[in-house]
Amino acid sequence: MNLSNVCDEIKPSAIRRMFNKALEFDSPINFALGEPDFTASDNVVEAGCKAIKEGQTKYTANAGILSLRRAISNNLEKQTNIFYEAETSIVVTPGAMGALYLSLKTVLNKNDEVIINGPYWTNYVQQVILNGGKPIFVRTLEHQDFDLDLNALQNAVNTKTKAIIINSPANPTGGILSHNTLQAISDIAIRNDLFVISDEVYKYITYDGHQYKSIAEFDGMKERTIIVDSFSKTYAMTGWRVGFAAGPAEIIGNITKFQEDTAACAATPCQYAALEALEGSQNHLKHMVTQYKMRRDYLCNAINSTPLLSCNVPKGTFYLFVNIRDTGMTSEAFAMSLLEEKQVVVVPGTAFGEMGEGYVRISYATSMETIKEGVSRIQEYIEKIC
Ligand SMILES: Cc1ncc(COP(=O)(O)O)c(C=O)c1O
Structure with missing residues (x-):
């Protein structure tokens, strides 16, 4: 079909690729979500x-x-x-x-x-x-x-x-x-x-x-x-x-x-x-931010005490940008391998441009229970590749 050139210029995002790959697994731990796990009040x-x-x-x-x-x-x-x-x-x-x-x-x-x-x-x-x-x-x-x-x-x-x-x-x-x-x-x-x-x-x-x-x-x-x-x-x-x-x-x-x-x-x-x-009341917003903060603190401590991984403590949002350079893997290889080995979905940093190479994004817009299970799987994975 003779379509606009822009159709070729716009590429599907790497986040979408990770989602599609994750569909191959029964119940992966999903750290890729870009939206609150809460519903509106x-x-x-x-x-x-x-x-x-x-x-x-x-x-x-x-x-x-x-x-x-x-x-x-x-x-x-x-x-x-x-x-x-x-x-x-x-x-x-x-x-x-x-x-x-x-x-x-x-x-x-x-x-x-x-x-x-x-x-x-x-x-x-x-x-x-x-x-x-x-x-x-x-x-x-x-x-x-x-x-x-x-x-x-x-x-x-x-x-x-x-x-x-x-x-x-x-x-x-x-x-x-x-x-x-x-x-x-x-x-x-x-x-x-x-x-x-x-x-x-x-x-x-x-x-x-x-x-x-x-x-x-x-x-x-x-x-x-x-x-x-x-x-x-x-x-x-x-x-x-x-x-x-x-x-x-x-x-x-x-x-x-x-x-x-x-x-x-x-x-x-x-x-x-x-x-x-x-x-209306802003209590729901306050509740969500309190929950995100608890999850952030737990995740940051866990990631920073895991060999080969480190992260800055985020000042805002519900994302953690984790430095994976010490694993020697590319962001995409790390994310794919973590998914295949441990069924944990993270987004390769390169989904956010070349500057994201060496990082993966973990979203903590998910329950504490999921976060704890995901963290323990990530730690098992790192132990294996260490
Ligand atoms: C930085 C940023 N801006 C805008 C949006 C989209 O917001 P909306 O749902 O209001 O279109 C997102 C969604 O992930 C985002 O991360």
């Missing part, structure tokens, strides 16, 4: 059901229901001290992915370069390519607690650079960009007239008092930053598909226009559920 589920029963099942405005945009605006103002006008500067989208895709559509021309902090969530690359842009990678460094290599960032900027995507707290490393790094990125963005797309979907999943700060809060940044966020991770609502973009009115207006031509709007009952998630 009862009040959120009830709000979604109520909306359906009350007939809130038609299209909404392309930008989403105003009450939800107002709640997002209040929440952002509380968190960042920045006011985003609900009517003009916020658009509700099908997940953060919807917001990210249309943000890139709004700012990119063909062959514009987009800098991505890596190891990175793979969809950034695919979305940049789908929008005709060229992804350029700048690494975050393990020995700097997965903060950005600022020299590399400075060197990556040229006249074709249009935007920088940052993700903090980051998938897959669990790192949080430091205040100094955010300031340096802001300076570079302002000096070179760049947009910053700030993916903040893990902003509430942080530990040990690590406070999240949005780059939009830095001087001169609100007018060039698009905040991309969603209800997926914060409220365990991955399948509900509600996210949003907040940014300059001109950009949000264009995203809203494009949304009319693509999804039309985020699913209506889910928007009402998201409204309840923001306005």
Whole structure:
């Protein structure tokens, strides 16, 4: 068939390959999940059901229901001290992915370069390519607690650079960009007239008092930053598909226009559920973060006391990026062999770009019982190859 060239440019992710391979085994221990093992809280589920029963099942405005945009605006103002006008500067989208895709559509021309902090969530690359842009990678460094290599960032900027995507707290490393790094990125963005797309979907999943700060809060940044966020991770609502973009009115207006031509709007009952998630009790979120922290602590201790393996203690998210270099194996070989020998599924670091070589990602969005069984299998595996 004579299809678009982009069909060949977009490759299925290595995470998908691991999932497919894992299907060959009866009941593997799955550390590959990129979503909370919790479900949305009862009040959120009830709000979604109520909306359906009350007939809130038609299209909404392309930008989403105003009450939800107002709640997002209040929440952002509380968190960042920045006011985003609900009517003009916020658009509700099908997940953060919807917001990210249309943000890139709004700012990119063909062959514009987009800098991505890596190891990175793979969809950034695919979305940049789908929008005709060229992804350029700048690494975050393990020995700097997965903060950005600022020299590399400075060197990556040229006249074709249009935007920088940052993700903090980051998938897959669990790192949080430091205040100094955010300031340096802001300076570079302002000096070179760049947009910053700030993916903040893990902003509430942080530990040990690590406070999240949005780059939009830095001087001169609100007018060039698009905040991309969603209800997926914060409220365990991955399948509900509600996210949003907040940014300059001109950009949000264009995203809203494009949304009319693509999804039309985020699913209506889910928007009402998201409204309840923001306005109702935040206890479920607190409970989830407490559980993630207990799991993180257990896993970090176990991994760091296992020969050949080590990891930084993640500051946020529910991922552990484990250094496996001392095994002498590639990430992919390690992950495949661990699966075949012990039926434990981890994601090879290279699923997050070449910079992920030498690592595997373990998701602790799974029960403590599963984590304990998985850890003991990993330790048996390491004993065998030692
Ligand atoms: C960094 C990052 N951004 C965005 C998303 C997608 O979020 P959503 O479900 O809201 O589209 C994910 C999902 O794994 C993610 O890890």
